[in-house]
Structures are given as C-alpha cells and as structure tokens.
Amino acid sequence: MKITFFSTQPYDKTFFDEHNHAYGYTLEYQDTQLNRQTVSLAEGSEAVCVFVNDKVDEPVIAALAAGGTKIIALRCAGFNNVDLEAAKKHGLRVCRVPAYSPEAVAEHALAMILTLNRKTHKAYNRVREQNFSLNGLLGFDIHGKTVGVVGTGNIGKAFARLLHGFNCKVIAYDIVADESLVRSGVQYAPLETLLAQSDIISLHCPLNDQTRHLINKKTLEGVKKGVMLINTSRGGLVCTQDVIDALKSGTIGYLGIDVYEQEEKLFFRDLSANIIQDDMIQRLMSFPNVLVTAHQAFFTHEALVQIAETTLGNIKSITETGEAVNKAASLV
Incomplete structure (x- = not known):
C-alpha cells in the first residue's frame, strides 16, 4: 500500500519510517499542505496522511476518490479540517489519533x-x-x-x-x-x-x-x-x-x-x-x-511514537477489517 503524507516535517519521516518496519507500506512524503492545488500529488495512493492545517474539503475529497484514495488518516486528534459528509459521500474512510500523550x-x-x-x-x-x-x-x-x-x-x-x-x-x-x-x-x-x-x-x-x-x-x-x-x-x-x-x-x-x-x-x-x-x-x-509558540504542545517523543503507531495501525485495521484498530478513532 502507498501512503502519501502531506505537511511533512523531518520528525514525521523519522518516526513513521521507524514504525513502518512492522507494516511494510510505501511511504511518500510531501512537504506541501494538502489542498485543491496539491491534491494531484496523492494520485495512486490508497491512503493519505494529513495534519491540522491540511484542507480536506469536498473538492479535495472528490479528487482523492477519483485518484484511487480510500483512506484519510489524520495524524492528530482534531478533525475540523475534514468534510466528513463529503468523505462519506465518496466512500472514503477517515481515522484519527484521538489520544496521543x-x-x-x-x-x-x-x-x-x-x-x-x-x-x-x-x-x-x-x-x-x-x-x-x-x-x-x-x-x-x-x-x-x-x-x-x-x-x-x-x-x-x-x-x-x-x-x-x-x-x-x-x-x-x-x-x-x-x-x-x-x-x-x-x-x-x-x-x-x-x-x-x-x-x-x-x-x-x-x-x-x-x-x-x-x-x-x-x-x-x-x-x-x-x-x-x-x-x-x-x-x-x-x-x-x-x-x-x-x-x-x-x-x-x-x-x-x-x-x-x-x-x-x-x-x-x-x-x-x-x-x-x-x-x-x-x-x-x-x-x-x-x-x-508555534503549535508545539504535542511535540514530545512519547506523543510522536503514539501518533505513528496509532496512524499506521488504523490504516492496517481499516484495510483488513473495515474498522480502525482503535474504534474511538474511526470517524467515517
């Protein structure tokens, strides 16, 4: 499975690469935010991994679905930047990390x-x-x-x-x-x-x-x-x-x-x-x-470990069972 990450920082690569050894996914990292102008970068990816400032509105979700994406995985707790009704309409599953340290x-x-x-x-x-x-x-x-x-x-x-x-x-x-x-x-x-x-x-x-x-x-x-x-x-x-x-x-x-x-x-x-x-x-x-401070409250080693483990685990569970591994994390 190919997962495209948006709004990627160096520490994202470090922690996700480390924890991906247990999953074997193909991880592609994009520094840019996900929005209507950049959504084409996700074409061919079964999942996208997004963060707090990515814009996952209806046009973006429609384009993701057209490009073959099935899962929107938030590596954060908040999901106000995702149009959940549009995701449901286009058949995309959405998961998040409800509690990370x-x-x-x-x-x-x-x-x-x-x-x-x-x-x-x-x-x-x-x-x-x-x-x-x-x-x-x-x-x-x-x-x-x-x-x-x-x-x-x-x-x-x-x-x-x-x-x-x-x-x-x-x-x-x-x-x-x-x-x-x-x-x-x-x-x-x-x-x-x-x-x-x-x-x-x-x-x-x-x-x-x-x-x-x-x-x-x-x-x-x-x-x-x-x-x-x-x-x-x-x-x-x-x-x-x-x-x-x-x-x-x-x-x-x-x-x-x-x-x-x-x-x-x-x-x-x-x-x-x-x-x-x-x-x-x-x-x-x-x-x-x-x-x-610049949105650094979450930024601890323990939190980043939990984010990587939960995000990849959610994707694996949705792929295999249709549900996120942590049921509280499943939104759509």
Whole structure:
C-alpha cells in the first residue's frame, strides 16, 4: 500500500519510517499542505496522511476518490479540517489519533502559565546580557488561585490534575462532567461562572460550530480584570481581534497561545528571512505579556511514537477489517 503524507516535517519521516518496519507500506512524503492545488500529488495512493492545517474539503475529497484514495488518516486528534459528509459521500474512510500523550499538551499549557507568570523567558535573555536586575519580573503565586478548564476530554483532564499539585481551585466547563474529576475536587460550572471566577483560563475543547470564537468581546466582558488566558487547543476558539482589544484595555493580563486562527500560513515554517504580512500575529507578538509558540504542545517523543503507531495501525485495521484498530478513532 502507498501512503502519501502531506505537511511533512523531518520528525514525521523519522518516526513513521521507524514504525513502518512492522507494516511494510510505501511511504511518500510531501512537504506541501494538502489542498485543491496539491491534491494531484496523492494520485495512486490508497491512503493519505494529513495534519491540522491540511484542507480536506469536498473538492479535495472528490479528487482523492477519483485518484484511487480510500483512506484519510489524520495524524492528530482534531478533525475540523475534514468534510466528513463529503468523505462519506465518496466512500472514503477517515481515522484519527484521538489520544496521543494528553500529558504532552497539558504540560505545555502549564509551562506557558509558568513562563508568562514568572517571566523566565525574559530573565534568560537578561542574564545572557549580564543584566541581573529583577525589575519587571514580578510574578504571583499560582498556589491557591482559581483555574478554569474549558473542555475536560483527555487533555483537559490531564491539565486539571496537574493543577491539583499547585493546590489550585479548579473549575471546569463541559457538556458532560467527568466523574473522576468531580471526585478529585474539580467543580463543574456554567461557562459564565467559570469566566467570572477564574484567575487563569485554559482552553482544551475541540473546534466546531458551537465553540468557534468561544472567547470573544461579549464573553471577555465577564472575566476578571487581568486574567491569564491560555489556548493550546485550536486557534479558532478565540476571536483574535477581540483578544487584541482586551490586551490593550488590560482585561487580559497575560496571553499564551500555541495555536492561531491563521496559523496555516505561518506555523511549521521558517519565516525568519520573510516580511510577515499577517498584521494580527505581528500585533500579538508586540505585547510584552503575550507568549506565542508555534503549535508545539504535542511535540514530545512519547506523543510522536503514539501518533505513528496509532496512524499506521488504523490504516492496517481499516484495510483488513473495515474498522480502525482503535474504534474511538474511526470517524467515517
């Protein structure tokens, strides 16, 4: 079987080549994103492997089907970039990796909180320039603060448990409460209550029609002045312009984002020699209380092993049985 990978990075090749020894598939790697202009690169491949910023809409799916593709394998958890109805219509199976080291993303969210609070990134640069002043590096104790967790799936649950170690009060919002978290002391509350009471808010929910721009001008009117907002989930959960306005007014005191609404034009690329035309990301990076990382929360050795094993296992299982090896991973 031939599998064409899109949006490929060097580490993808390393981990998939290593774990492909057990499967013997022919793996073809494309650096470019999958979209209507590049879909022809997949012709003749029984499966394509895509990532978060690939555009798998109806025209792309129709072209994939016409070229002989039977399986769309996401090597990530989110699937908002895939038209599932179109895949069903054209007879393509879709699978994903529903859980790959939730701790990786949860720990990165915590790292962003600690970095923004204690300004270790600024201290690192200062000391290297022989500036040992503490002025401007004042932080606060996370101990005892109220942390709001929006979305308590695998990642949100892992994040909530980490915060217990800081003796934080953890408030959660989700459609369904996780009983294990409730037993551990997490309090579920309506979103409005969570926003109003939290010193730190961390987003861990999927992106869909109900959650798009969950954080916007109206919802930000109900937060504590100077709140810390962390987003390691999907960029579209946040209305970027409204967040910029909230930073300018001081409503948001700290912002940490590992994802961004327009990240497909920026992330996973070296643009150090380019003039970036995206004014909003440039504005965000100009704030001293904003920390941006380029979708690296998932990026641990353990997570990449799990992604490769689950993705290849899903393809093998669909080919042999019609179902993904992990039934929770089967979407269509």
